Amino acid sequence: MTRKGIRPIHCLILLPLLLVGCWDRQELNHLAIISALGIEQAQDGKITVFTQEITPRTLKGGGMGATSEGGGGGKTLLRSETGETVPDALFKLQKKVGRRLFWGHTMLVVFGERAVRQGIQPQIDFLIRHPQMRLRANVFISEDPGAILGIQAPVESTAARTIRNMVDLRRRKAMDINQLAQMMAGDAQTAIIPYIQPVDKTIPYIHGSAILKKGKWVGKLNQEITEGVLWHRNEMKNGVISLKIPEGRRDMGIRVVNSQVDMIPKIEQGEWRMTVRIHAEDDIEVNETDLSMRNPRFVRMVEEAAEKEIYTLAQKMLQKVQHDLKADILGFAETFHRRYPREWEQVKDRWDQVFPRVKVKVQVKVDVERVGMTNRPAGLPMEKVKKK
Amino acid sequence: MSIFRGIRKKKRKKEIISQGIDGWGSQLNSSLDADFEENRRIFRDLFTDCYDVIFHPFRVGEQVQAELIYIQNMSNVEEINENVLTPLMEKKVDPRDFQTILERRLPISSAKPVSTFSEGAQALTMGNALLLIKGVAGALDLSVNKWEKRGITEPENEPVIRGPKEGFIESVRINTTLIRRRLRTPQLKLKSLHLGRYTHTEVIVAYMEDIVHPDLLEEVIRRLERIDIDGVIDSGYIEGFIEDHPFSPFPQVLTTEKTDVVTAELLEGRIAILVDGSPVVLVVPITLTTMLQAAEDYYSRYIPATMIRSLRYLMFLVSIALPSFYVATTTFHQEAIPTEQLISFAAAREQIPVPSLVEALLMEFAFEALREAGLRLPRIIGSAVTIVGALVIGEAAVSAGLVSAPMVIVVAATGIASFTIPRYALGLPMRALRFPLLILSGTLGIVGMLLGLFAIVVHLCTLSSFGVPYLSPLAPWQKRDLKDVLWRAPWWKMDRRPQELSPSNLRREAPDQKPGPAQGGDRRDSK
Numbered sequence: 001m002t003r004k005g006i007r008p009i010h011c012l013i014l015l016p017l018l019l020v021g022c023w024d025r026q027e028l029n030h031l032a033i034i035s036a037l038g039i040e041q042a043q044d045g046k047i048t049v050f051t052q053e054i055t056p057r058t059l060k061g062g063g064m065g066a067t068s069e070g071g072g073g074g075k076t077l078l079r080s081e082t083g084e085t086v087p088d089a090l091f092k093l094q095k096k097v098g099r100r101l102f103w104g105h106t107m108l109v110v111f112g113e114r115a116v117r118q119g120i121q122p123q124i125d126f127l128i129r130h131p132q133m134r135l136r137a138n139v140f141i142s143e144d145p146g147a148i149l150g151i152q153a154p155v156e157s158t159a160a161r162t163i164r165n166m167v168d169l170r171r172r173k174a175m176d177i178n179q180l181a182q183m184m185a186g187d188a189q190t191a192i193i194p195y196i197q198p199v200d201k202t203i204p205y206i207h208g209s210a211i212l213k214k215g216k217w218v219g220k221l222n223q224e225i226t227e228g229v230l231w232h233r234n235e236m237k238n239g240v241i242s243l244k245i246p247e248g249r250r251d252m253g254i255r256v257v258n259s260q261v262d263m264i265p266k267i268e269q270g271e272w273r274m275t276v277r278i279h280a281e282d283d284i285e286v287n288e289t290d291l292s293m294r295n296p297r298f299v300r301m302v303e304e305a306a307e308k309e310i311y312t313l314a315q316k317m318l319q320k321v322q323h324d325l326k327a328d329i330l331g332f333a334e335t336f337h338r339r340y341p342r343e344w345e346q347v348k349d350r351w352d353q354v355f356p357r358v359k360v361k362v363q364v365k366v367d368v369e370r371v372g373m374t375n376r377p378a379g380l381p382m383e384k385v386k387k388k
Numbered sequence: 389m390s391i392f393r394g395i396r397k398k399k400r401k402k403e404i405i406s407q408g409i410d411g412w413g414s415q416l417n418s419s420l421d422a423d424f425e426e427n428r429r430i431f432r433d434l435f436t437d438c439y440d441v442i443f444h445p446f447r448v449g450e451q452v453q454a455e456l457i458y459i460q461n462m463s464n465v466e467e468i469n470e471n472v473l474t475p476l477m478e479k480k481v482d483p484r485d486f487q488t489i490l491e492r493r494l495p496i497s498s499a500k501p502v503s504t505f506s507e508g509a510q511a512l513t514m515g516n517a518l519l520l521i522k523g524v525a526g527a528l529d530l531s532v533n534k535w536e537k538r539g540i541t542e543p544e545n546e547p548v549i550r551g552p553k554e555g556f557i558e559s560v561r562i563n564t565t566l567i568r569r570r571l572r573t574p575q576l577k578l579k580s581l582h583l584g585r586y587t588h589t590e591v592i593v594a595y596m597e598d599i600v601h602p603d604l605l606e607e608v609i610r611r612l613e614r615i616d617i618d619g620v621i622d623s624g625y626i627e628g629f630i631e632d633h634p635f636s637p638f639p640q641v642l643t644t645e646k647t648d649v650v651t652a653e654l655l656e657g658r659i660a661i662l663v664d665g666s667p668v669v670l671v672v673p674i675t676l677t678t679m680l681q682a683a684e685d686y687y688s689r690y691i692p693a694t695m696i697r698s699l700r701y702l703m704f705l706v707s708i709a710l711p712s713f714y715v716a717t718t719t720f721h722q723e724a725i726p727t728e729q730l731i732s733f734a735a736a737r738e739q740i741p742v743p744s745l746v747e748a749l750l751m752e753f754a755f756e757a758l759r760e761a762g763l764r765l766p767r768i769i770g771s772a773v774t775i776v777g778a779l780v781i782g783e784a785a786v787s788a789g790l791v792s793a794p795m796v797i798v799v800a801a802t803g804i805a806s807f808t809i810p811r812y813a814l815g816l817p818m819r820a821l822r823f824p825l826l827i828l829s830g831t832l833g834i835v836g837m838l839l840g841l842f843a844i845v846v847h848l849c850t851l852s853s854f855g856v857p858y859l860s861p862l863a864p865w866q867k868r869d870l871k872d873v874l875w876r877a878p879w880w881k882m883d884r885r886p887q888e889l890s891p892s893n894l895r896r897e898a899p900d901q902k903p904g905p906a907q908g909g910d911r912r913d914s915k
Contacts, residue, residue: 024720024832024833025719025720025743025745025830025831025833026719026720026722027718027719027737027743027744028718028719028722028730028733028734028737028744029734029737029738029740031722031734033722033730033731033734035727054731054734056731056732056734056735056738057735057738102722104722104723105722105723105727105730107727132723134723157727157728157731161727161728
């Protein structure tokens with residue numbers, strides 16, 4: 001009885017399955033896999049997009065046996081199109097591409113300098129809203145996004161991969177779409193985006209950075225200041241510092257292997273103060289002096305020199321960021337907000353004016369953790385090594 | 389038309405029922421006649437046109453007429469000559485009744501009187517000899533059977549590196565001996581049944597009396613006695629009749645050719661069903677996890693055994709889901725594949741005209757066909773198939789652009805994974821279920837694949853084998869029995885039998901047997 005009643009229901013459930021077909025299916029060879037996206041301002045307020053499309057056939061050759069060695073064309077293909085907005089430009093671009101644009105593997109987004117000057121908030125919105133786009137794609141700024149995307153990577157599969165690897169190697173957190181959106185919406189409404197330039201047709205070079213305020217360009221930082229900022233933000237764990245040791249009168253190279261920056265905010269009688277505590281752990285990389293590192297006194301000397309060096313760098317960085325650009329990319333706003341929420345409410349609308357007036361005190365502590373594989377300077381006769 | 393068909397169907401059914409499937413003539417059920425001549429006549433009548441049945445007339449004690457009936461080559465002629473004919477034909481013998489003949493004259497260890505023709509005919513077909521004597525009612529069934537048997541060899545389907553290599557053969561008598569030799573106790577019971585109207589196949593139900601659950605035993609016997617069929621050629625016939633869920637693709641009976649496996653299962657409270665003429669013994673009840681346990685797990689040390697067992701579980705999953713997973717990710721979820729991998733997948737797919745799903749189905753079909761061909765062909769030609777298969781599928785198909793290289797790898801990996809399942813019977817549903825799962829994942833992506841897997845798991849949850857849930861001890865969760873599922877507990881830890889099977893006799897070993905210096909493992913103590 002029940003069996004008979006169930007049968008038509010079974011059919012009703014099973015038959016629609018035949019209707020769906022493979023509605024969402026997209027074969028790999030019908031996809032244009034985009035590895036990098038470039039966005040630049042064009043004339044008349046229009047937007048130009050660049051895409052770096054992976055061409056698997058040239059990248060890996062054919063199947064087994066049918067390897068086409070260098071069968072013309074690069075590993076990636078640069079395309080560009082101009083439209084009113086980014087989606088409009090991409091829609092136009094799609095018409096010119098025989099395969100469906102696929103954004104699931106985009107690891108790089110390069111903004112043109114002019115686009116940044118115009119403001120990139122709408123573009124960020126597009127990137128975040130797009131269902132396929134990865135929020136962990138790295139964001140860069142370049143004078144010429146087309147040139148970056150056109151780079152034919154000699155070793156890696158794509159230029160995007162090369163840049164991704166560079167970012168990983170330098171062990172610094174590169175800006176990705178998600179972070180960028182969060183920073184832009186943060187208390188200070190500022191952002192720092194690394195700058196990238198092509199050295200030649202095969203080598204991209206990450207150098208310096210650009211500062212954004214309210215989604216727009218405010219200024220550019222050179223590499224030294226950029227590293228200072230990154231250190232301050234605890235986003236760079238690794239770097240090399242050259243020191244002048246007074247007693248040895250020669251140079252010493254140390255590598256920062258670990259650093260920790262703490263910010264201690266304080267408001268006293270209406271005066272906003274910030275103590276920046278930098279603690280760095282270093283290894284000695286090269287010792288050009290004749291000082292034996294077995295002597296703790298000399299090690300302390302190195303530490304002091306390093307403290308001085310880092311202090312100077314921090315001051316230089318603060319001068320540029322706090323006083324010249326007046327852009328709070330150091331996280332002061334968040335720190336004050338957390339500690340003094342009530343006071344923050346009063347200044348949050350005029351933080352731009354408050355930030356340059358914050359009194360900053362920098363305290364540096366450096367510990368030499370390892371002196372390397374040798375105590376005394378290698379290659380020097382024993383008698384010439386200064387032990388005391 | 390359809391109306392007629394319905395009527396015809398009904399008619400045929402009735403016919404079958406009325407006709408029955410009686411193997412013997414009606415006279416068989418009658419008792420043996422007191423008249424010697426009449427008995428002789430009826431036996432001769434029964435076995436007309438049976439050239440192999442020998443009717444040997446002779447005189448007992450040189451006077452009384454008698455006849456010995458036996459089947460050529462099934463009975464031991466030497467034994468008949470020496471132990472039956474010689475003593476009976478002596479002068480002094482005075483045949484009054486079979487009992488005295490048996491006790492005084494016949495040096496034969498196993499003989500019994502028979503009273504009906506069917507009993508007599510059955511004894512004959514088993515290779516026994518029948519003795520009819522004039523003036524003595526009934527006949528005597530002399531157990532002198534001896535026929536050709538295959539030697540005991542290592543089962544080819546269940547090889548082991550370490551452990552007993554003895555396998556069952558086609559003779560149930562020898563098979564029970566093999567078990568009895570391993571379980572030297574009167575607790576081992578071997579109940580005999582005869583199934584098959586024509587074949588009268590001997591079916592032995594083996595169990596350990598004080599371990600087995602009495603309800604289970606009753607159920608097994610009940611299900612076996614229900615069977616009414618013309619012939620039982622292999623234990624597979626029996627399996628088809630006693631399963632709990634005949635429509636499930638999953639085996640609910642363990643089949644093995646290894647004597648040690650059967651012994652171990654008997655000790656865990658399971659019941660073995662031995663069928664004459666088949667080296668494959670059925671063991672019930674079983675669970676999915678028992679199907680994934682190899683005999684060798686218990687013979688090797690527990691740490692590697694546990695590792696290999698978990699590998700097997702993983703491979704079990706791979707064998708059913710890997711091609712589906714590959715198709716689903718490459719056609720629906722490309723973003724989930726690492727970029728470099730995606731590029732090489734894409735490069736491999738550039739020249740393939742068919743969709744991934746079709747490509748996968750094609751390869752799977754080819755693989756299954758190859759496997760089947762390799763199995764069915766004579767072994768000498770089998771290697772040729774392997775070479776052709778390897779060349780065509782592994783190399784030529786890829787360079788011809790028929791399938792992509794990653795697909796070949798996926799299918800090959802799946803094939804290897806399915807070979808790690810120790811029970812062939814469980815590998816079959818895995819192979820079969822791969823196809824619907826593949827279609828689901830090719831049309832609905834990972835969602836479809838998971839739907840399919842869900843359906844399979846739900847189905848497995850509903851299954852049972854002789855009332856024991858198929859997924860136990862995982863579902864229902866029985867913590868104590870997990871010692872033989874998630875890992876293979878060391879032997880000194882396997883102190884209890886599976887709870888479901890033997891609730892009354894749970895302990896299988898004395899407690900606290902963990903070896904170590906304190907337990908006498910340290911020689912210094914004894915010095």
